[in-house]
Amino acid sequence: MANQDDTFKKVISHAKEYGYVFQSSEIYDGLSAVYDYAQNGAELKKNIRDYWWRAMVQMNENIVGIDAAIFMHPTTWKASGHVDAFNDPLIDNKDSKKRYRADVLVEDFREKISEKIEKDVAKAKKRFGDAFDEAQFRDTNPNVKRRQAQIDDITERLTKVQEDEDLEGFKQLIIDLGIVCPLSGSKNWTDVKQFNLMFGTKLGASAESAMDLYLRPETAQGIFVNFLNVQKTSRLKIPFGIAQTGKAFRNEIVARQFIFRMREFEQMEMQFFIKPGTQAEWYKHWKETRLKWHLSLGMGEENYRFHDHEKLAHYADAAADIEFKFPFGFKELEGIHSRTDFDLSQHESFSGKKLQYFDHEENKSYVPYVLETSIGLDRMFLAVFSKALQEEELENGTTRTVLKLPSVLAPVKAAILPLVKKDGLPEIARTIVEQLKWDFNVTYDEKDAVGRRYRRQDANGTPFCITVDHDTKDDNTVTLRYRDSMAQKRVKIEDLNAIIKKEVDVRHWLEKM
Ligand code: ATP
Numbered sequence: 001m002a003n004q005d006d007t008f009k010k011v012i013s014h015a016k017e018y019g020y021v022f023q024s025s026e027i028y029d030g031l032s033a034v035y036d037y038a039q040n041g042a043e044l045k046k047n048i049r050d051y052w053w054r055a056m057v058q059m060n061e062n063i064v065g066i067d068a069a070i071f072m073h074p075t076t077w078k079a080s081g082h083v084d085a086f087n088d089p090l091i092d093n094k095d096s097k098k099r100y101r102a103d104v105l106v107e108d109f110r111e112k113i114s115e116k117i118e119k120d121v122a123k124a125k126k127r128f129g130d131a132f133d134e135a136q137f138r139d140t141n142p143n144v145k146r147r148q149a150q151i152d153d154i155t156e157r158l159t160k161v162q163e164d165e166d167l168e169g170f171k172q173l174i175i176d177l178g179i180v181c182p183l184s185g186s187k188n189w190t191d192v193k194q195f196n197l198m199f200g201t202k203l204g205a206s207a208e209s210a211m212d213l214y215l216r217p218e219t220a221q222g223i224f225v226n227f228l229n230v231q232k233t234s235r236l237k238i239p240f241g242i243a244q245t246g247k248a249f250r251n252e253i254v255a256r257q258f259i260f261r262m263r264e265f266e267q268m269e270m271q272f273f274i275k276p277g278t279q280a281e282w283y284k285h286w287k288e289t290r291l292k293w294h295l296s297l298g299m300g301e302e303n304y305r306f307h308d309h310e311k312l313a314h315y316a317d318a319a320a321d322i323e324f325k326f327p328f329g330f331k332e333l334e335g336i337h338s339r340t341d342f343d344l345s346q347h348e349s350f351s352g353k354k355l356q357y358f359d360h361e362e363n364k365s366y367v368p369y370v371l372e373t374s375i376g377l378d379r380m381f382l383a384v385f386s387k388a389l390q391e392e393e394l395e396n397g398t399t400r401t402v403l404k405l406p407s408v409l410a411p412v413k414a415a416i417l418p419l420v421k422k423d424g425l426p427e428i429a430r431t432i433v434e435q436l437k438w439d440f441n442v443t444y445d446e447k448d449a450v451g452r453r454y455r456r457q458d459a460n461g462t463p464f465c466i467t468v469d470h471d472t473k474d475d476n477t478v479t480l481r482y483r484d485s486m487a488q489k490r491v492k493i494e495d496l497n498a499i500i501k502k503e504v505d506v507r508h509w510l511e512k513m
Contacts, residue, residue, distance in 0.1 A: 008327040011386045012258050014403070018460050020044065020385065021259060033255030033263045040460065041381070043411030043441060045266075048380050049245050051408060052268045054506050055293050055513070056243045063241035063270065064234055068222025070247055076221050077198065077214050079350035080343065081314065086217060087194040089162075089170055090253045093181035094188040100181075101253050102170050102192045103162065109179050110154045111329060113147050120144055159310045167192040197250045199263075215249035220372060222246075223271045224343045227368075228355055231273075238357055238368055239282065241272040245377065259378040260326065266377040273368040275359065276341065282371045283318050283338045289513075290336060290373050291322060296512040297406045299387045305330060315342030324383045333383055334375035341367040384409060388461065403461035404484055408509040413440040413500055414464040415457045421446050429468045432478070432493060439497050440504065458483055464500055 015021040020041035023030035037045050057065040077083050089102040120143055125132050138144055154177065161169040170192040180187050198217050204210035216222065223242045230242050245268045255261045274282050287306065294304055302325075309319040317338050324333040344355045344367045356365040388405045407413065416432045418425035426446055436442045443462070445453050450467060457465050467479040472493075480499065481488045491499060502508060 004328055008258070008386075011327055011382075011389055014389055014401070014459070015041070015258075015385060018403070033252060033261065035259050035262060035378075040411040044385070044405070044409060044461075045377060045381055047409040047411070048384065049266075049268065049377055051297075051506060051509070052293075052375070052377075052380075053243070053245065055510055056241070056268075056270050059510065060241065062236060062239065063243055063272075064230060064236065065243040065245075066223065066226060066230060067246065068219070068226060068244060070216050070249075071203065071213055072216055072221060072225070074211065074213055075350050076225060076347075077217075079346040080221050080224075081346070082198055082214070082217055083196075085314065086198055087196050088253050089167065089192045090195045091171065091174065091192045092190040093184055093186060094190060095186040096181050096184035098181060098183050099253055102174060103158065104254065105174060105179050106154065106158050106177065109177055110151055110158075113151050113154075115329070117144050117147050117151075155310055162311045165194075167194070195251075195253055197252065199249045199251055216247075217250050218248050218374070219244050219246045219267045219269045220271060220343070220374065223269065224347055224355075224370075227271075227273065227344060228353075231357065238359065239272060239274045239278070241270050243268075243270040245269075257328065259382050260328075260331065262378055265379075267374060268377050268380075269372065269374045271339075272371040272373075273357070274371060275362075276366060276369045279317065279338045279340070279369050279371060283336065286371055286373050287320060287322075287336050290334060290375075292513045294322065294324075294333075296509055297384070297409070298512075299384070299406070303387065304333075307332070313337070315339050324379075326382065327386050333379050334373065337372045337374070339370040339372050341369050343370060344368065400455055400458055402458040402483065405461040405463075406509065407463035407504045408506055410461050410463050410504070411441065412443050412457075412460065412462045413504050414442045414466055414496075415453070415462050416442060416444050416466045417450055417453050417468065418446050419450055419467055419469040423470065424473065425468045425470070428472055429466075432466060432468065432496065435493070436497060436500070440500060454481060454486075463504065466496065 018040060019038040022036045022038050024034035024036050025031050053065060057063050090099055091102045091105070092099050120141065121134060121137060124137050124141070125134065157173050160166070161173055168191070171189060174189060175187065178187065199215040201213050201215060202210040203213045223244055226242070231240070245266060247264060248267050249264050252261050252263055255263060272282060272286065291304060295301060305323050307321045307323050309321070312319055317340050319335065319337045321332040322334040322336070323330040348355045348367065355367060357368050358365045384405060388403045390402050390404055392400050392402055394400060414436060416429045416436070418429040429444060429446070433442055433444050445456070447453070454465055463483045465481040467481065469479065472478055476493050477490050478493055478496070479488050480491045480496070
């Protein structure tokens, strides 16, 4: 099995080679942690966004979507707490001059211990076979117990230094754990400092009158400040939700994981406004619902896990991440946060405007509580793309590279291929393109032998190939080839739209929720 680094490198190079993701301004040697989506990437990203939007907005009578501006009044970020508290602890290694997030260094160290435990468990499972009692092994094996105790101790200390904002304690923790810089291998660390992640900019023509602004670091605040406008104009009753997708900007300290952590990225967020006191039940509901959305894409239940937060943000009374098994291990993909009335109350007090809801059943006004689901579109892209990329051994001893994207998300749904470039076959293929393009994004390809064209479409993630051959002229049928199984069947040209629709339709996938 290829190691994690190799797998990840393959993902990055495949994304470039097949027109999914390019480095931004590559001809100028790129810009760190900024990426461009290419011809296929833009389609995949749009399809993921659409899959989310349909599940959230279209399928829920009580959720509506908005599209707020990236620029917001600067007081927004005072009220939200971002000006004072949107910081990450950073630390530099004096030998490599590399900068790290102190919390990530500790978390990665802890994750390595956890991986050792999983290795021990896997080994024992293999050795004992059916007789293996995993729970008992975890409870009693001395190595596992020692490592688990270490993990618990690290978690406790990490939570404490974060809660106390104890920067000296943070450094001490890194020293005590003997964490070394992955590049220089040295323990020569600077002190830990706080770093604000917001990008500043200016609004206005002249220097004197210009107003200091921030590029929004999250889309959520655009929803909170519009809460009452939306509620009044939609006449929605609590509980109801407001969804939004859009760009967010963070001056991330460390951004070395391709599109996992970017400085400009896109979020898909939904804020659900509820009656105070009902947050526990809605928290549970949205955790379950969001996991189901992920599972509907069929990327394997074993690749997801919940991580309940030990350290809660100042505004939250419960929070969990849905983590996904990326090529570099389990990492956060989505957050589900019970935010209480923090945001709306803060905006009330900073704006002086009431942001309350009149509850007719209770016959009183209150500031609603909020349940948030927040997922990074680019991270979701990476999850889907990295899981889909596979090297398959074939029966004839060769291998093929195949991008098994869920067909609902695939950028191109079908490739239409004339077997040869003559005898009127290209013309028939072109009429099939005309027939299909009203329903799906399709492509035409006549270059190279058909086997090579199949491989190219496999690597591109195209779920169907349609081959026009000489028999087509007689009986109006074509060969339909399935990307994943490579099965081929003969079908009528007139049936193509219906056959493809059945497989790639959002409904077919979302119904699995
Ligand atoms: P992390 O701990 O990884 O920095 P976070 O907890 O700060 O993430 P949130 O503020 O909860 O993230 O943002 C919600 C979602 O937005 C995350 O789950 C992630 O999918 C996405 N996201 C956050 N920061 C980035 C980034 N720099 N690049 C890409 N996606 C991001």
